[in-house]
Amino acid sequence: MIEINSLTFAHPHAAPLFENFSLTIFRGETWAILGPSGCGKTTLLYLLAGLRQPTLGEIKIDDEPLSRPRPTSGLILQDYGLLPWATVHENVALGLRVRNFYGADGKHTPENYLPRENVSHWQERLGLAEVAEKFPAQLSGGQRQRTAIARTLVLEPDLLLMDEPFSSLDALTREDLQNLTIGLCAEKNLTLVIVTHSIEEAATLGRKILLLGDAPNRQAKIFENPNAGKSKYKTSQEYHEMCGTLLKEMQHETA
Amino acid sequence: MKRRDVLLAALGLAIAWQITAMIVNRPILPTPFEVFIVFFEELGNGLLIHFGVSLWRVTAGMLLSVLIAAPAGLAIGATKTANRFLSPVIYLLYPIPKVVFVPVVLLFLGIGDTAKITLIFLILFFQIVVLVRDQALGIPPQLLQSLQSLGAGRRALFRFVYLPASLPAILTALRQSIGTAVAVLYISELFATKYGLGYYIYYNGSTLFDYPAMYAGVAAMSLLGLGMYFGVDWLEQKWCKWKFAI
Numbered sequence: 137m138i139e140i141n142s143l144t145f146a147h148p149h150a151a152p153l154f155e156n157f158s159l160t161i162f163r164g165e166t167w168a169i170l171g172p173s174g175c176g177k178t179t180l181l182y183l184l185a186g187l188r189q190p191t192l193g194e195i196k197i198d199d200e201p202l203s204r205p206r207p208t209s210g211l212i213l214q215d216y217g218l219l220p221w222a223t224v225h226e227n228v229a230l231g232l233r234v235r236n237f238y239g240a241d242g243k244h245t246p247e248n249y250l251p252r253e254n255v256s257h258w259q260e261r262l263g264l265a266e267v268a269e270k271f272p273a274q275l276s277g278g279q280r281q282r283t284a285i286a287r288t289l290v291l292e293p294d295l296l297l298m299d300e301p302f303s304s305l306d307a308l309t310r311e312d313l314q315n316l317t318i319g320l321c322a323e324k325n326l327t328l329v330i331v332t333h334s335i336e337e338a339a340t341l342g343r344k345i346l347l348l349g350d351a352p353n354r355q356a357k358i359f360e361n362p363n364a365g366k367s368k369y370k371t372s373q374e375y376h377e378m379c380g381t382l383l384k385e386m387q388h389e390t391a
Numbered sequence: 392m393k394r395r396d397v398l399l400a401a402l403g404l405a406i407a408w409q410i411t412a413m414i415v416n417r418p419i420l421p422t423p424f425e426v427f428i429v430f431f432e433e434l435g436n437g438l439l440i441h442f443g444v445s446l447w448r449v450t451a452g453m454l455l456s457v458l459i460a461a462p463a464g465l466a467i468g469a470t471k472t473a474n475r476f477l478s479p480v481i482y483l484l485y486p487i488p489k490v491v492f493v494p495v496v497l498l499f500l501g502i503g504d505t506a507k508i509t510l511i512f513l514i515l516f517f518q519i520v521v522l523v524r525d526q527a528l529g530i531p532p533q534l535l536q537s538l539q540s541l542g543a544g545r546r547a548l549f550r551f552v553y554l555p556a557s558l559p560a561i562l563t564a565l566r567q568s569i570g571t572a573v574a575v576l577y578i579s580e581l582f583a584t585k586y587g588l589g590y591y592i593y594y595n596g597s598t599l600f601d602y603p604a605m606y607a608g609v610a611a612m613s614l615l616g617l618g619m620y621f622g623v624d625w626l627e628q629k630w631c632k633w634k635f636a637i
Binding site: 182185186187205207209210211212213215217219220221222223230231233234235237238243244245270271273274284287291297 | 533534536537538539540541542543544546547550551552555556558631632633636637
């Protein structure tokens with residue numbers, strides 16, 4: 137469970153993005169964070185990843201206050217997440233190599249961690265076996281994001297944080313990876329928080345949608361979208377109505 | 392760079408040299424053929440030893456500068472405070488032509504190899520520091536953050552990001568400074584030594600007036616530089632495979 141309690145956050149020398157903002161996310165839920173540029177959605181994700189610290193208030197995950205990245209949270213970014221000088225295989229194994237580097241210290245690596253290097257399961261599962269020896273620059277955008285996802289899943293996370301992971305992909309690849317993400321979250325009972333600026337993506341992936349508006353955000357505006365991720369949901373009336381509602385709300389927020 | 396292209400270039404230069412030599416027609420510019428013969432005669436006659444001594448000095452200077460400058464550049468590029476305080480110092484010292492320190496270095500470090508290696512080190516150090524620092528500064532923050540989210544702290548970031556990211560910069564710095572390094576080598580070998588290509592060239596040219604031997608020394612120096620370029624290219628292909636992947 138993730139608890140955001142009375143969070144206030146401002147970048148240095150800037151107006152606050154969040155003021156006394158609270159939100160609770162339960163295990164296994166899939167959340168989409170939607171909002172216009174500059175509303176603080178990526179910042180919120182980085183706060184959840186432990187890469188930024190609240191100015192005031194606190195974030196707790198499973199009752200532990202978050203002060204640094206958790207070993208069992210996985211973060212997937214839109215771009216730049218892969219090491220350009222490492223092959224797909226090396227990139228997928230990177231998280232394990234970092235863990236092996238530190239050993240099971242409980243800080244960088246979970247305390248019960250046993251050193252391992254085998255990533256072939258996830259590499260094959262995500263269809264990367266054939267490109268395992270290639271470098272990121274030789275891959276398609278979809279393969280690159282599959283590599284990033286495989287790298288995260290290898291670490292057996294319980295929380296998946298994604299920052300516009302599919303926005304630079306073509307429509308078919310995007311849909312393919314969205315379905316893959318939904319399937320993996322259900323299979324592994326992962327909590328998913330995905331940041332997006334696309335209304336369609338939010339309505340496709342998020343069973344709960346958090347809409348952020350112009351900063352500062354005080355009250356969490358949440359939309360229930362319980363059938364997201366189910367088959368044929370995207371062709372349903374409900375989906376289109378949700379997209380319509382979100383669009384209207386976003387226009388209202390920024391008006 | 393292909394070997395065949397280098398050979399063709401050498402052939403072209405030899406032809407231009409031959410024509411110039413025929414026009415000048417003085418002992419101070421012998422023909423390439425004459426120098427070619429003398430080069431092989433001189434190899435057994437001490438030139439090889441001079442070559443070896445020069446190779447040792449320049450390689451030692453380069454290694455020393457990489458070993459000290461690369462970590463320094465990484466530390467400056469990866470740490471904001473270090474960058475703030477040390478970058479101005481580097482900018483003040485970098486433009487000084489290090490050759491002006493020849494007498495100072497000789498005075499403090501004596502006439503042995505240490506002084507000569509130090510001079511080469513002084514020049515390469517700044518070039519490598521600046522390039523490696525820029526490389527470290529240019530690492531996208533997203534890359535660092537995604538590594539941090541995998542659990543990487545400062546040490547792991549150095550091991551998995553900064554170090555591999557700086558390798559190409561180190562090699563580029565080396566490639567850029569080979570020319571300067573060989574030039575400084577020549578100057579440093581003019582003083583207080585009886586070995587090295589610099590000494591050999593100067594001694595044959597200005598004391599013995601043996602011009603073909605002098606040019607043989609010049610050719611050896613050119614080969615020394617060429618060998619180093621090939622060496623750096625080889626290392627790059629070995630260590631930076633991703634740069635050549637298509």
